[in-house]
Amino acid sequence: MELDERKLKILQAVVRNYLETGEPVGSRTISKYTDLNLSSATIRNEMADLEELGYILQPHTSAGRIPSDKGYRLYVDHMMAEKEKEVQEIKEMLLKKEEKMDQLLKQTARLLANDTNYAAMVSAPMVRGNKVKFVQLSRVDETQLVAVVVAEGNLIRNNMISVSRPVDDETLLKLNILLNTSLNGLSLSEINLGMIANLKAQAGAHEAIVSEVIDAVAATIGEEEDLEIYTSGAKNIFKYPELSDNQKASEIINAFEEKNTLHSLVHQTLTNEESTGIQVYIGDESPVSTMKDCSVVTATYDLGEGMKGTIGIIGPKRMDYEKVVDTMKSIMKQLDQVYK
Amino acid sequence: MELDERKLKILQAVVRNYLETGEPVGSRTISKYTDLNLSSATIRNEMADLEELGYILQPHTSAGRIPSDKGYRLYVDHMMAEKEKEVQEIKEMLLKKEEKMDQLLKQTARLLANDTNYAAMVSAPMVRGNKVKFVQLSRVDETQLVAVVVAEGNLIRNNMISVSRPVDDETLLKLNILLNTSLNGLSLSEINLGMIANLKAQAGAHEAIVSEVIDAVAATIGEEEDLEIYTSGAKNIFKYPELSDNQKASEIINAFEEKNTLHSLVHQTLTNEESTGIQVYIGDESPVSTMKDCSVVTATYDLGEGMKGTIGIIGPKRMDYEKVVDTMKSIMKQLDQVYK
DNA sequence: TATTAGCACTCAACTCATTCGAGTGCTAAT
């Protein structure tokens, strides 16, 4: 048995209807809802087939049908109409270019959540591959230095360095020159242990203090990315009864608060990137088990200069996929342009 | 009618019992629970009095009694036993002094939440009154400068400054000297508009570029504190049925995600500080209406050098106040010592 | 042969009455 045109239409109707109402949908409804002009009986026969094929299922014997994960998948892959939708507010919002990156991302998350009525997340861009533009070491007082590193994309990192013995002006100057000439133009990931050893050698091993400082600078530069993630609209999950029983809500909320789960999502998305850049995980397909009752839509944005990040929407399986994908596309377009 | 010794004991028993079970507590229970050796009938009479006095109330005619806000208040103020409790893990945790402040605070929040089974928040310390130790302006490339400001407590702020025309070395040097001599030792809040105007005058008004740079530095220094708040254990509210219906849970979760509400809490706490430093808000007493069905316990920690922050616990009214206050005291002690 | 009308059947959800029991207030006895 194969999926003919009519079965597809019926499946589509089931999905659409279920997305709207959240209730299992019966044969009579479909019979009226579609333009097929078939009686409910015929629809029933077709639906029995669709169930056998695994595209829809019955929550209990005398209920209507709801789409299975497989059914959603088919819908998402082949049956979503392309809609041109205005997301005016987003443009207005993003185009006024919040000066602070974190503000911008937070704002973006809030926007995504408000616009879709699902929970949203936005990861800060990862800067792997970013190149060092500027390094400076300055003395704050007798025993403390501050190291400032500026990378492409105007990413600034700094660190206080405590030294056991004061560093004199001349040494400081030498160090600055050394650091700048050696590190400039290198990407953060290129600065590895060998590099550091090399630097130390150049600085002269007899100066223990220099070694100490270089270690600190290396730590500053190589500092483990802690991948900030901004979330918004967690409360939206309460709008969908199928997610808001205590057990499930608790899990999802927790995932949103302790961000680890979301980290996996981000990594998954970044490594997994497809042509369109938008990925849809339905139920069990999701890379994180906490989300097995949800659908997750993620996408990658690209600020240029190797700075890539992820935005995502988490909602019920009966998510309005078209709207979400639309919104995400629109936001990505805006984000991509922010720093052009 | 006054509260005699016996009424107090009964009230205490009601509160204790309700804290444990979350169920309205009846006269018979009390009669057995306490060492008063009174029959349930007597207890009933006393409870009727207590109800009239407003310390307890009945959810419905034939149910037991639960403490009113007023009852909780009396309990918290006068009847909590001082317990010496070990919070060993906390010591171990905090004493190993996470190098990064934000890691430490996040960890603290997580600890509070885990230890108490309520939702926890920790605000980053506010630095009002903190003094500038060091200011430096460096050139990154032709059109971009980076301003670095270090304040007491080794709080570092920095900002990129784009200039329309390149700044030459000499000007940069002059600016650095000017900035350091004028700003050093001032508290961040002392650097106001007048101060800035003064600086500009000294820099010489004919140099438009200088003015531009000073504005940017001022912005860096005076940068609006955005008061980072770390939260943990939001999921814990699902453990208490009286908070986990959709409506309430949604509100609380939202307050935890969009941090504004918590900001009010922090400000309230910092201005309102009492002798003990620990404040308990029960139900409607809470400064934020979102928390009207909860109890909120807050406290102030002090890292010295004018750096103060807030920790807080949000849970149901039937919160184990003794444990919470204990835990908070312990954590505060640890926090206070971290930077001594 | 594909479609449909019709019918018996299923089952969650709702209603309604009943029971149960924890709790109360009151009164009379101690």
Place this chain on the structure above:
DNA sequence: ATTAGCACTCGAATGAGTTGAGTGCTAATA
């Protein structure tokens, strides 16, 4: 002043009955 005892209240749990949306199957129809 305390208590035993009793009638009373009322939410919660139970269970029977009803409803209605939905199904599968079969026989009639186009």
